[in-house]
Amino acid sequence: MLKIFMDWYRQRFSDPNVASLIIVIVSLFIVIYFFNQILLPVIVSVVLSYLLDTPVKYLNRKGLPRTLSVIIVLLLFISIVLLSVMILLPLIWQQGVSLVRNIPSMLTFLNQFLTTLPQKFPELIDVGLFDSLIQSIKDKVVQSGNSLLQFSIVSIFSLLSVIINAVLIPIMMFFLLKDKEKIWNYCSKILPKNRTIINKVASEMDKQIGNYIVGSVLHIIILFIFSYVAFWFLGLDYALLLAFIVGVSVIIPYVGIIISTIPVILVALFQWGLSTEFAILIAVYIVIQMLDGNVTVPLLYSEKLNLHPIVIIIAVLIFGGLWGFWGIFFAIPLATLVKAIINAWPKSVQQS
Structure with missing residues (x-):
């Protein structure tokens, strides 16, 4: 059995390039799995950098220097985000809170609507089942609403962390966009040779x-x-x-x-x-x-x-x-x- 396993291993993993690939993937998985919360600003910065890389390349092809292209695109992006935060998010949050508060009334209406179904299909639908189901959902919604309010209060104390990330992420995005090739060349130096x-x-x-x-x-x-x-x-x-x-x-x-x-x-x-x-x-x-x-x-x-x-x-x-x-x-x-x-x-x- 050991010989069969060793033969299988040599056939599929003897190539040094394959071994290098496995080492890199396992290392990245371990780092992201155990440190994903710490690295969250970095992950967000990388995602947004990918998003802005296309307009940066476009301006660069039009003759603008890479650094100037990055500054223009980044400032435009930050302006759009700030406008969205100031205008859209408060409205969405307000409608969300209103919807959560109205869900019990909506479920009551749904319950009344469903209770008319047994009259049409008395052999297939049990009204008692609907009553217990709707009441259970109501209780869960009330609990969720209370949790939502508690979350909104607790989130105030994490405002400092949000502010810090709001400053760090654009800075990291700037350097990721500006020095993309340099960063990749540096990373290549620490990768395996094969x-x-x-x-x-x-x-x-x-x-x-x-x-x-x-x-x-x-x-x-x-x-x-x-x-x-x-x-x-x-x-x-x-x-x-x-x-x-x-x-x-x-x-x-x-x-x-x-x-x-x-x-x-x-x-x-x-x-x-x-x-x-x-x-x-x-x-x-x-x-x-x-x-x-x-x-x-x-x-x-x-x-x-x-x-x-x-x-x-x-x-x-x-x-x-x-x-x-x-x-x-x-x-x-x-x-x-x-x-x-x-x-x-x-x-x-x-x-x-």
Whole structure:
């Protein structure tokens, strides 16, 4: 048995480039897994640097120096973020608090609506089951509302940390954008010498991650704007909050659309009941999602990932369980990383 294992090991891991790749991946996994909270500002800076690298390259190609291009793009980005924080976030937060407070009333309405169903289908539906289910949900919502208020109070004491990160992240972004080549050359010096596969995987992932981050941010913005315009035009309550939820839901592949659809339907049902307005909203929402899946996504994600939906869902579960939000956000690029490693694996090693 030991001989079989040793033969298998020599066949697949005898290449020094493979060993170097495994060492780098394991080292990165250990560092991120155990120090992800400490490194969070660095991770955020890297993500935002990928997002801004495209406009920086564009200005650089137009003849502006790299440093000046970085300063212009960074100042424009900070201005947009500050305007969003001052204008949009307070409105979204206000609508969120209002929605949480109104959820018990909405659930009462839903309970009254569901109690009419046993009259139509007495053999299939038990009204007692609905009563106990709605009451259980009410209790959970009240607890969640109290927790939300407690969180908002506790978060005041972490304001200093937020301010520090708000200063550090733009500074790190500036140097990551300005000295991208220098940083990569420095990192190359500490990597193993046998890094043919590492360079191949790193080159592919640099392109994939850049396209994915830019595509994801644009995807969120476009879906948010179209959803908000539709909700506002139709007069849906909490239009800004619901549009924000719909936009951000694209971060979670496949599952996000289901999660974001539930509050939209519940708010519309509470506001209009089973009426013409409700039917129009649902029809418009379906059209938006169809256009998003068939037009927006193919246009934004120019690089085809060619990943099966099952693979993407498994990646969301695994990496989301390991690293929470950032694991979910990077689930597709991380799944693509695994695919890139398999594709870059030496042919002679695979066929042995």
